[in-house]
Amino acid sequence: MATVLKIRDLAVTYPDGTQALRGVDLDLAEGECLALAGESGSGKSTLLRVLLSLLPKGSRVTGSAVVDDDGTSLEAVGADRATLRRLRGGLLGYVGQDPHAAADPLWSVGRHLREAWRARRMRPAKGAAEERAEAVGITQARARLRQYPHQWSGGMLQRAHIAGAGVHGPLVTLADEPTSALDAGLAATTLAVLRADARALLLVCHDLRHVAAVADRVAVLYAGRVVETGVDVPARPRHPYTKALVAAAPRPGHGLPEELPGTSPDLRRELTGCAFAPRCGLALESCHREDPVLDDGVACPVVPR
Amino acid sequence: MPAPLRRLASALAVLATAGALVWGLMLLSPVDPARQILLAQGDPAPAPAEVDATRHELGLDRSYPEQYARWLTAAVRGDFGTSWRTGDPVAAELAGRLPATIRLTLVALLFATAVALALALPGLERPGGPADVFARGLVFGGSALPVFAVGVVLLEFVVVGAGIGRVVADGTWSGALLPALPLALGIGAEWARVLRGGLRDALGAPHSETARARGAGRLRILALHGLPHAAAPFLTVAAMSAGGLLAGAAVVETLFTWPGIGRLLITSIDAGDLPVVQAIVLLGVVAFLAANLLAETLTAAIDPRRREKR
Numbered sequence: 001m002a003t004v005l006k007i008r009d010l011a012v013t014y015p016d017g018t019q020a021l022r023g024v025d026l027d028l029a030e031g032e033c034l035a036l037a038g039e040s041g042s043g044k045s046t047l048l049r050v051l052l053s054l055l056p057k058g059s060r061v062t063g064s065a066v067v068d069d070d071g072t073s074l075e076a077v078g079a080d081r082a083t084l085r086r087l088r089g090g091l092l093g094y095v096g097q098d099p100h101a102a103a104d105p106l107w108s109v110g111r112h113l114r115e116a117w118r119a120r121r122m123r124p125a126k127g128a129a130e131e132r133a134e135a136v137g138i139t140q141a142r143a144r145l146r147q148y149p150h151q152w153s154g155g156m157l158q159r160a161h162i163a164g165a166g167v168h169g170p171l172v173t174l175a176d177e178p179t180s181a182l183d184a185g186l187a188a189t190t191l192a193v194l195r196a197d198a199r200a201l202l203l204v205c206h207d208l209r210h211v212a213a214v215a216d217r218v219a220v221l222y223a224g225r226v227v228e229t230g231v232d233v234p235a236r237p238r239h240p241y242t243k244a245l246v247a248a249a250p251r252p253g254h255g256l257p258e259e260l261p262g263t264s265p266d267l268r269r270e271l272t273g274c275a276f277a278p279r280c281g282l283a284l285e286s287c288h289r290e291d292p293v294l295d296d297g298v299a300c301p302v303v304p305r
Numbered sequence: 306m307p308a309p310l311r312r313l314a315s316a317l318a319v320l321a322t323a324g325a326l327v328w329g330l331m332l333l334s335p336v337d338p339a340r341q342i343l344l345a346q347g348d349p350a351p352a353p354a355e356v357d358a359t360r361h362e363l364g365l366d367r368s369y370p371e372q373y374a375r376w377l378t379a380a381v382r383g384d385f386g387t388s389w390r391t392g393d394p395v396a397a398e399l400a401g402r403l404p405a406t407i408r409l410t411l412v413a414l415l416f417a418t419a420v421a422l423a424l425a426l427p428g429l430e431r432p433g434g435p436a437d438v439f440a441r442g443l444v445f446g447g448s449a450l451p452v453f454a455v456g457v458v459l460l461e462f463v464v465v466g467a468g469i470g471r472v473v474a475d476g477t478w479s480g481a482l483l484p485a486l487p488l489a490l491g492i493g494a495e496w497a498r499v500l501r502g503g504l505r506d507a508l509g510a511p512h513s514e515t516a517r518a519r520g521a522g523r524l525r526i527l528a529l530h531g532l533p534h535a536a537a538p539f540l541t542v543a544a545m546s547a548g549g550l551l552a553g554a555a556v557v558e559t560l561f562t563w564p565g566i567g568r569l570l571i572t573s574i575d576a577g578d579l580p581v582v583q584a585i586v587l588l589g590v591v592a593f594l595a596a597n598l599l600a601e602t603l604t605a606a607i608d609p610r611r612r613e614k615r
């Protein structure tokens with residue numbers, strides 16, 4: 001399968017000096033769902049925001065993130081207006097975190113959906129919005145789209161956002177914890193709808209359990225770096241951090257979850273060595289000095305290959 | 306009760322209370338209204354019989370509740386009795402002055418809106434940036450300026466010094482430009498503060514982020530998401546400042562000898578012309594309530610969540 005998104009050595013420093021991403025390499029293939037996991041502050045949302053150029057003014061971005069559409073390559077890092085116009089809502093779809101917060105309460109749901117065309121200076125064909133809504137499982141779309149967000153349930157409203165994100169058949173759909181505001185049952189169906197509607201999906205998710213069902217591959221971020229990637233990460237974590245993350249998630253029949261020891265590092269300081277070292281039970285003396293490199297999907301020298 | 310009716314009812318209740326208080330002023334006045342009117346109408350020494358006849362005509366020989374009821378029904382019809390100063394009907398006095406004040410107020414509101422937009426918009430792109438800090442400084446300075454001081458400075462330097470405008474204003478649209486300035490500056494600065502806050506909240510909200518991610522341009526988001534959201538707090542404050550505008554008008558109109566209601570109020574207070582004062586105060590209350598009612602209605606029209614609660 002063709003690679004549609006190629007991220008190389010991506011680094012982001014926020015205006016306050018926080019290094020949210022510190023050299024990330026990722027590939028996303030057509031038809032694939034790649035989940036980005038990690039605690040808040042690991043840089044996973046930042047990654048989506050770089051692609052859409054939604055970082056706060058004054059952020060420094062280096063490296064590259066190329067969206068590859070059938071031979072045309074668009075560089076998202078430092079994109080000019082024309083490129084941005086092609087990316088935002090065009091090649092890149094976006095689904096936010098909290099469906100109600102992501103909807104303007106003064107707008108009807110239908111107006112939101114039609115805005116996906118209008119924002120790009122197009123006119124939705126008659127019935128096109130309703131058709132999109134029905135494609136993601138919103139029944140009686142005609143009547144329901146006339147309602148306002150506060151009259152909709154979170155799950156249904158998130159479907160409407162998914163419909164809006166997919167209006168122009170984006171090459172890559174970026175979803176930023178799309179189910180964190182929904183309860184567990186709804187989360188699974190909503191993820192399934194999202195997965196079915198997207199051509200390639202980059203899914204930011206803090207809960208590894210949700211990820212397992214939909215993601216083809218998982219990349220775990222810690223302190224702005226990919227520490228582990230693979231197809232089986234949630235079930236068979238290898239990196240000490242991922243193991244701790246999995247152990248920290250409550251699972252029925254596994255007793256009380258083990259809390260992650262320590263706190264995330266201060267990303268405003270220059271970090272040397274493995275960022276997880278202060279919290280890691282297996283840390284070697286060299287871990288504090290040498291940057292572990294991603295090798296065979298894990299960035300940790302003590303993991304057996 | 307549906308919300309619009311409830312709002313109307315509460316406005317009417319406020320008006321009735323204000324009416325009772327305003328009417329009560331008459332009881333406190335040591336002046337005999339009947340004698341005062343005869344004096345004003347050119348009778349230098351009214352005979353007691355004449356005064357009694359007028360008192361009867363005015364209904365002043367009736368009980369207080371009756372008097373109040375008569376006064377109120379007349380006031381509702383726009384009849385506030387006779388001026389103690391000129392002997393003319395109060396309504397006619399007001400009607401002659403009202404257009405000038407309306408002109409001044411409208412021009413001031415227009416200016417204030419322009420000031421508010423000019424101060425609120427430039428800093429939005431980069432909150433805390435130079436444009437934002439500068440505008441906020443102006444907002445702070447603007448809201449601290451007393452109407453009177455700005456008026457005196459304008460009069461002294463622009464009108465007398467530079468010879469622009471007229472010292473004796475004539476109440477026309479073009480004449481309103483200068484006196485409207487001191488009225489507009491303080492209000493505009495206050496509005497700018499509210500507008501800026503409302504816009505920042507709306508533009509920083511996740512729904513604006515979604516709009517950006519969908520490809521909407523900056524102006525589109527400002528116009529379609531930002532301004533409608535900022536409108537609700539803005540309208541509320543704008544309506545509240547209608548009261549301040551009235552007070553400011555009294556100062557400015559006196560300063561610029563503007564032939565409006567505000568100056569009439571000052572003149573009437575000086576002359577102890579109670580009926581005119583009563584009428585103007587009630588007019589002010591009505592204007593204030595109407596502005597608030599309008600603001601609430603508009604806010605409800607913009608926001609579907611409020612519409613629903615009706």
Ligand code: SF4
Pocket residue numbers: 239240241274275276277278280281282283284287292299300301302
């Ligand atoms: S590199 Fe060292 S400190 Fe980092 S996770 Fe592996 S063992 Fe722990």
